[in-house]
Amino acid sequence: MMKNQIKSVLRNKSNIIYIFTFVILFAILNVALTIRPLVDQYFDNIVEEYSNTLQTQLNKISSYENIKIDELAKTIQISKELTDEQKTEIENIKHVERLEIQKIDLEGEEVHIQYLYLDDWKNFEYVNNRLDALGISGSPAVLDEQILESYSTIRNIANTIQYLLIIVSLLVIIVCCRNIVKNEQKNIKLLQIFGYKKSKIKQILFVEQITMLIIGLIFGIVLYELLYFLLVHEMLNISVENNAVMMVAINAIIILLPAFLSIHIKTLKS
Amino acid sequence: MSKIEIIDGNKEYVKNKEKIKILENINLKFESGKLYGIVGESGAGKTTLLNIIGTLDSFTSGKVLIDGQDVIQLKEDDRARLRMEKIGFVFQEFYLNPNMTVEENIEQPMFINEKYDKTSRRERTSKLIETVNLTPRRKHFPKELSGGEQQRVAIARALANEPDIILADEPTGNLDKENEKRIFEMLQSLSKGGKCVIVVSHSSKIEEYADQVIKL
Numbered sequence: 001m002m003k004n005q006i007k008s009v010l011r012n013k014s015n016i017i018y019i020f021t022f023v024i025l026f027a028i029l030n031v032a033l034t035i036r037p038l039v040d041q042y043f044d045n046i047v048e049e050y051s052n053t054l055q056t057q058l059n060k061i062s063s064y065e066n067i068k069i070d071e072l073a074k075t076i077q078i079s080k081e082l083t084d085e086q087k088t089e090i091e092n093i094k095h096v097e098r099l100e101i102q103k104i105d106l107e108g109e110e111v112h113i114q115y116l117y118l119d120d121w122k123n124f125e126y127v128n129n130r131l132d133a134l135g136i137s138g139s140p141a142v143l144d145e146q147i148l149e150s151y152s153t154i155r156n157i158a159n160t161i162q163y164l165l166i167i168v169s170l171l172v173i174i175v176c177c178r179n180i181v182k183n184e185q186k187n188i189k190l191l192q193i194f195g196y197k198k199s200k201i202k203q204i205l206f207v208e209q210i211t212m213l214i215i216g217l218i219f220g221i222v223l224y225e226l227l228y229f230l231l232v233h234e235m236l237n238i239s240v241e242n243n244a245v246m247m248v249a250i251n252a253i254i255i256l257l258p259a260f261l262s263i264h265i266k267t268l269k270s
Numbered sequence: 271m272s273k274i275e276i277i278d279g280n281k282e283y284v285k286n287k288e289k290i291k292i293l294e295n296i297n298l299k300f301e302s303g304k305l306y307g308i309v310g311e312s313g314a315g316k317t318t319l320l321n322i323i324g325t326l327d328s329f330t331s332g333k334v335l336i337d338g339q340d341v342i343q344l345k346e347d348d349r350a351r352l353r354m355e356k357i358g359f360v361f362q363e364f365y366l367n368p369n370m371t372v373e374e375n376i377e378q379p380m381f382i383n384e385k386y387d388k389t390s391r392r393e394r395t396s397k398l399i400e401t402v403n404l405t406p407r408r409k410h411f412p413k414e415l416s417g418g419e420q421q422r423v424a425i426a427r428a429l430a431n432e433p434d435i436i437l438a439d440e441p442t443g444n445l446d447k448e449n450e451k452r453i454f455e456m457l458q459s460l461s462k463g464g465k466c467v468i469v470v471s472h473s474s475k476i477e478e479y480a481d482q483v484i485k486l
Contacts, residue, residue: 008369186365
C-alpha cells in the first residue's frame with residue numbers, strides 16, 4: 001500500500017516542485033548550521049597567523065623570548081606612571097597612534113596603566129627600542145581589542161543569521177508540507193470512502209511527507225557539500241569541524257516536525 | 271445478501287440561521303439482487319440520500335438499517351469498516367487517482383482488507399480488469415483513458431472488496447450514449463448477480479434498467 005502511495009506522490013508533478021524547494025531549504029539550513037563554526041575557525045586562523053608572525057618578530061628581541069604568544073598584540077603596556085613631558089615624547093614616537101591611560105582601583109589604591117597603540121604590530125620592535133632609550137620599559141599587552149571586538153560583533157551577526165535561516169527554513173518547510181496535504185484532499189476523501197480509518201490515512205500522509213523530505217534532505221546535503229567544498233574549502237581555505245550530532249538532530253527535527261504538523265490539518269477533522 | 275431499510279429519515283441544514291429541509295420522512299427498503307434508480311430534480315436530496323446510505327453523511331433524525339444494524343449509531347471507525355466490507359461507490363467524476371495506474375487504482379481499496387494477501391490481491395485485480403475489459407490498459411494512467419474506460423475502472427474499483435451494495439451517483443453523467451448504455455448494462459448485471467445496486471441518475475434511461483425507480 002505504502003509503495004503505491006509513495007509512487008503516486010512522486011509521480012505528481014506539483015510535488016516535484018516541493019521536493020526541489022526542500023533540496024534548496026536543506027542546503028540553506030546546513031549552510032546556516034556551518035556559519036558559526038566557520039566564523040570561529042576564521043578568527044582562530046587570524047589569531048594564529050597573527051601570533052605566529054608576532055612570535056617571529058619577537059624572537060629578534062631576546063628579552064621577550066619566553067613570553068606566551070597568545071598574550072601578544074600590537075599594544076604596549078606601560079605600568080609606570082608617566083610625566084606630562086614623557087607622555088608628549090611618547091606620542092611623538094613614529095608609529096604610535098595614541099596613548100591611553102586606564103585607571104584601576106586596587107583595594108583603594110589607584111593604579112595607572114598606560115596603553116600605547118601602534119599603527120602596526122610589526123613596528124613593535126622599533127617603538128620598544130625608542131621607549132628603552134627614554135628609560136621607560138614596556139611589555140606587550142593582551143590580544144588586540146579590535147580583533148576581539150570585531151570577532152564578537154561578527155559572531156553575534158553569524159548567530160542571528162544562523163537562527164533566522166533555521167527558523168525561515170522550518171517555516172517554509174511546514175507551509176510546503178501543509179500545502180502538499182491540502183493538495184491530497186481528494187485522495188484523502190477517496191481513502192475515507194474506501195473505508196480507511198483516520199489513523200491509517202494519517203500514517204500514509206506521514207510516510208509520504210517523510211519520503212519527500214528525506215529525498216529533499218539527501219539532495220540538499222549533496223548541494224551543501226558542493227557549496228562548502230567550492231566556497232569554504234577552496235576559496236577561504238578553511239576546514240570547519242561541524243558538530244555532527246547537532247546537525248543530525250536539527251535535520252531530523254526539521255523533517256519530523258513539519259510532517260507531524262501537516263497531518264493534523266482540518267481536512268482530516270471532518 | 272444485504273438489506274437496507276430507511277425509517278423516518280429527515281435531513282436538514284442550517285444556513286444563515288435558517289433551516290433548510292433536504293429530505294423529509296423518507297421510508298425506503300432496498301434488497302439484494304435489484305437495481306434501484308433514484309430520480310428527482312436538482313436539490314431534491316438524491317446525492318445526500320446516497321451519502322447517508324453509504325455512511326458518509328447522516329440523517330438529522332431517523333434510522334438507516336443495513337442488515338438490521340443502525341449505521342448512524344456506529345462509531346466512525348466501525349462505519350469505515352462497514353464501508354470497506356459492504357459498500358462500493360461509483361461517482362460521476364470517476365475520482366480515480368491520476369497518479370496511479372489502472373491496476374493500482376483498483377488495488378487501492380483492497381490494501382485494508384485482511385482477507386487479501388499480496389497474491390490474492392493481484393489475482394483479484396487482474397480478474398476485475400478482465401471483467402471490465404481493460405486488460406490491455408492495466409498499466410495506463412487515467413488521463414490516457416476515455417471517459418467510459420475511466421468509469422469502468424471506477425466500477426472495478428467499487429467491486430474490489432466484493433461489496434453487497436453498490437452506490438452510484440450519476441455514473442453516466444459524463445458519458446456519451448454508447449458508454450451510458452454499457453455502464454447501465456454493467457450495473458444491471460451486477461444486480462442480477464445478487465448485489466443491491468442503487469443509482470442516482472438524471473438520465474431517463476435508468477427507467478429501462480431499474481427494477482424500481484424512486485422519485486424524490
